Structures are given as structure tokens and as C-alpha cells.
Amino acid sequence: MVRRIVAVIAALTLTLGLPAAPALAASPAETQFAWLIDASARLPVPADELAQHLDQALLAADLNEALRPVAPLTPAAVISSSPTQLRQLVSSPAGTLLVSLTVNPSGLITGLRLTxxxxxxxxxxxVDSSLRTLAPRVSFAAMRISPAGCRLVHGQNPDTVRPLGSAFKLYVLGALAEAVKSGRLSWDTELPLNPAWKSLPSGVMQNEPDGTVHTLAEYADHMIAISDNTATDHLIHQVGREAVRRQFTRFGNSAPNAPVLTTREFFALKGWHYPAAASAYAALSPALRARMLPLLDRVPLTSITAWPNPRMIDKVEWFGSPVDMCQAYAGLWRQHEPAVNAALTINDGGVALPAAEFPTVWFKGGSEPGVLTLNYFARAADGDLVTASLMLSDPARPLDEASVAPQAVALLRGALQLTAG
Structure with missing residues (x-):
């Protein structure tokens, strides 16, 4: 739209005999996007050319191989743009894709995703028709937030409690914000990586040397943007497990989340001597469960193995409903913490709402075998606050995330637009 306006102004100034307006210079992100489009039509791109456009981390990946199934790319609508980030749709032989591209201060591409x-x-x-195809168990709610609270606009089992997966990290973020507000902690508080608090992926902090120092704001960014489990566990230990449990209550979630598990304890219960440890834990009262946690904390990460099929997703997890997710987002919005907004806006979960219509988009999802939850908050251009939350689960079989997730994201994009409209 900006370029169209500039073109019109240029035409008028020529007609009137006035000096033409200077052309808008492309941003570093736009320049690299243009290169990507051009390169996709002439694969393979030589290594020396790739080195002129990609940072070292991306050079280690095989961009030619990644582009081959979808090339050539044709640019379409821009979703959002800044000097260092661009999110734009492209058409390809594989269908419409969203390109998310980030550049560093030197102009090299540091992040590139095609989804x-x-x-x-x-x-x-x-929406209802799509919901029926996604999973055996579905909870969904599209809601509006006002000073009076969350109001349901459309839903299916909106109050039904489901496993949250990593969406529970919204409550950790809220507890951290409360600790900062009280003066007990600061976003700039430094915390070294403790080997006893390291967890398993998702995330990258588990690979950093013990003792590496990060601020609490950096831990929060990692926890939300890339769902870093090691960052999460450090924040739980720093603010206190009981403070996180209280945050569930403060945000209106009354599901059974006591004691609040760290991600490391969660992995131990499902990936170490399963089902004996998990069954014993699930049979205990909350007070006795808390006494079992130090034993789980001593399980070496090397003794934990991944599991391909659902394991006790209704008994060993973190829990809440779509309505609870709206209330959590409403609570986080009321905290008015810039660091909270910064963490939640790094990754929009691929929903790709037009920035002009939705200047603020928050996202937190979660998954494990048999569980997928996607939760969005958006502020519309007119100031309306809306949420859309979808919780899918199957206690018997893993969900086909490669197929289900894109459908779920599209459904929630539509739900947010309908709710705001």
C-alpha cells in the first residue's frame, strides 16, 4: 500500500511539473527476500553466493535441498514488514507458503522458515465443520476480552479441561511478572545455568555451558518464543513452584495442577521406568506427589527416552481449558509489562494475521504425543482484544501434526478474524 501511494504521488508530481518523490529504498529484509525469490528459480545456488546471504548457522543447513520441493517461489501478499523481519506469502508448486525471514545487523539472513x-x-x-476433522477430542473457544472478563463468542466444549502441553508456560510468565511487580525480582536479574535444572528439548539452553549467565528477560524470551524447557525450569525454580501454582489460581484456572511439574520432572515421569513411576505418581495425593519430585529431579537426562505414543495424557500433564487460556491472556494483558509483551510477540505461531488489522499477536502452544494445543491472543486495530484457543487430544494414538497443525492454524486465524469482526 505504501509503495502504491508513492507511485501515485510520483505520477501527480510529474503531471504538475514538480520534482518526483524519491523511491523508497528496500529494507535489508526486503532485499534478502527478493534474493530468495530469484534464487529459488535457479537452483542449485552456488556455495559462494549462499555465503553472501546466509549467516553461519544457516549455511550449515542445505538451503538448496530445502527449496527444491517448493521452488520456484512467486511473491504474494505481505503480512508484516520491518527493516529486519519480513513475513510474506508466496505461491509455489507445493501450494501457498508463509515465508518468515529475519536478518542480522549485517544484513545476512539469520532466520528462514517456510510453512x-x-x-x-x-x-x-x-469453523465447526473443520473442528470435526482434527482429533477425537476437541475443545475450542473464540472469545472477546473486556474489563468485565472473557466473553464466549463461539465454542465447542470451551470449559472442558484438556492437557495443555507447553501452554502452561503462560502461567510461569505470569508468576515471573508478579515477582517483578512486587520488587522481589527484576527482568535484568542475572541467573547462571544450573546443570541440575537443565531439561530436554525443545530449546537450546540445555546445550550451553553450565554457568552461562542470562537475564530473567532472556529466559522468558526463550521460554515463550521457542518453548525452551531449560529456560522454563530455571524460571520455575527462581520464582518458586508455589508462586507458579498460585498464578494458575490468580488467572482463574482451577484444574488440578498441584504440584506444578518442571519439564524435567515431566520427562522423567514419561520417559524413565514407564509406566511404574508415572502410575505411582498419579495415584498419590498432591502433598505426596510433591515429596516425590526430588527423586525425579535426580533422574539423569541420559536415562530418559522419548516416547512415540500417548502416555497418561489425562493424568500426568498440565491442565486447563480454552476459557482458562483466555483468562490467562487477559491476566497477562492486565499486567502491562513490556517484557511480557516482548516475549509473547516474538513468535506468532504461524497464524500470519495482517499486521495492519492486528498490530499485536501473542501465541503459546504445546504438544506431546497425543496432544496439540494452540492458543492465540490478538489486539485488533480498533483496540478490541480477542482470543482463540484449540485443544486437541487422543489418548490412544499420536496426532499427525504435519497434517493437523496447518489446518488448526488456519482455523484459528479465521476464528480470530470472525471474533474481531
Whole structure:
């Protein structure tokens, strides 16, 4: 739109005999996007050319191989743009994709993601039809937030408690913000990595040397943006497990979340001597469960193995409903903490809402075998606050996330637009 306006102004000034307006210079992100489009039509791109456009981390990946199934790319609508970040749709032989591109101060590409972009439903009837195809168990709510609280606009089992996966990290973030507000902690408080608090992926902090120092704001950014489990556990230990439990209550979540598990304890219960340890834990009262946690904390990470199929997703997890997610987002919004907003806006979960229509978008999701939850908050251009939360689960079989997730994201994009409209 900006470029179209500039073009019109240029045409008028020529007609009037006035000096033409200077052309807008492309931003570093736009320049690299243009290169990507051009490069996609002439694969393979030589190594020396790649080195002129990609940082060292991306050079280690095989961009030619990644682009081959989707090339060539044709640019389409821009979702959002800044000098260092660009999110734009492209058409390709594989369908419409969302390109998320980030550059560093030197102009090299440091982040590049191509994700499926499916059309969003435009009616609640279409939303309901899509919901029925996603999983055996579904909870969904599209809601508006006002000073009076969360109001349901459309839903399916909106109050039904489901496993949250990593969406529980919203409550850790809220507890941290409360500790900062009280003066007990600061976003600039430094915390070294403790080997006893390291967890398993997702995330990257588990790979850093013990003792590496980060601020609490940096831990929060990692916890929310890339769902870093080691960052999460450090924050739980720093603010206190009981403070996180109280945050569930403060934000209106009454599901059974006591004691609050760290991610390391969660992995131990499901990936170490399963099902004996998990069954014993699930049978205990909350007070006795708390006494078992130090034993789980001593389980070496090397003794924990991944599990491909659902394991006790209704007994060993963190829990809440779509309505609870709206209340959590409403609580975080009321905290008016810039660091909270900064953490939640780094990653929009691929929903790709037009920035002009939705200047603020927050996201936190979660998953494990048999569980997928996606939760969005958005502030519309007119100031309206809306949320859309979708919780899918199957206690018997893993969900096909590669197929289900793009459909779920498109559904929630449509739900947010319908709710705001």
C-alpha cells in the first residue's frame, strides 16, 4: 500500500511539473527476500553466493535441498514488514507458503522458515465443520476480552479441561511478572545455568555451558518464543513452584495442577521406568506427589527416552481449558509489562494475521504425543482484544501434526478474524 501511494504521488508530481518523490529504498529484509525469490528459480545456488546471504548457522543447513520441493517461489501478499523481519506469502508448486525471514545487523539472513498457509474459514459453520476433522477430542473457544472478563463468542466444549502441553508456560510468565511487580525480582536479574535444572528439548539452553549467565528477560524470551524447557525450569525454580501454582489460581484456572511439574520432572515421569513411576505418581495425593519430585529431579537426562505414543495424557500433564487460556491472556494483558509483551510477540505461531488489522499477536502452544494445543491472543486495530484457543487430544494414538497443525492454524486465524469482526 505504501509503495502504491508513492507511485501515485510520483505520477501527480510529474503531471504538475514538480520534482518526483524519491523511491523508497528496500529494507535489508526486503532485499534478502527478493534474493530468495530469484534464487529459488535457479537452483542449485552456488556455495559462494549462499555465503553472501546466509549467516553461519544457516549455511550449515542445505538451503538448496530445502527449496527444491517448493521452488520456484512467486511473491504474494505481505503480512508484516520491518527493516529486519519480513513475513510474506508466496505461491509455489507445493501450494501457498508463509515465508518468515529475519536478518542480522549485517544484513545476512539469520532466520528462514517456510510453512504451509491454508485458507481460513470465513463462517462459524465452516469453523465447526473443520473442528470435526482434527482429533477425537476437541475443545475450542473464540472469545472477546473486556474489563468485565472473557466473553464466549463461539465454542465447542470451551470449559472442558484438556492437557495443555507447553501452554502452561503462560502461567510461569505470569508468576515471573508478579515477582517483578512486587520488587522481589527484576527482568535484568542475572541467573547462571544450573546443570541440575537443565531439561530436554525443545530449546537450546540445555546445550550451553553450565554457568552461562542470562537475564530473567532472556529466559522468558526463550521460554515463550521457542518453548525452551531449560529456560522454563530455571524460571520455575527462581520464582518458586508455589508462586507458579498460585498464578494458575490468580488467572482463574482451577484444574488440578498441584504440584506444578518442571519439564524435567515431566520427562522423567514419561520417559524413565514407564509406566511404574508415572502410575505411582498419579495415584498419590498432591502433598505426596510433591515429596516425590526430588527423586525425579535426580533422574539423569541420559536415562530418559522419548516416547512415540500417548502416555497418561489425562493424568500426568498440565491442565486447563480454552476459557482458562483466555483468562490467562487477559491476566497477562492486565499486567502491562513490556517484557511480557516482548516475549509473547516474538513468535506468532504461524497464524500470519495482517499486521495492519492486528498490530499485536501473542501465541503459546504445546504438544506431546497425543496432544496439540494452540492458543492465540490478538489486539485488533480498533483496540478490541480477542482470543482463540484449540485443544486437541487422543489418548490412544499420536496426532499427525504435519497434517493437523496447518489446518488448526488456519482455523484459528479465521476464528480470530470472525471474533474481531
Amino acid at each position: 504451509p498457509y491454508l485458507p481460513a474459514p470465513t463462517t462459524w459453520t465452516a
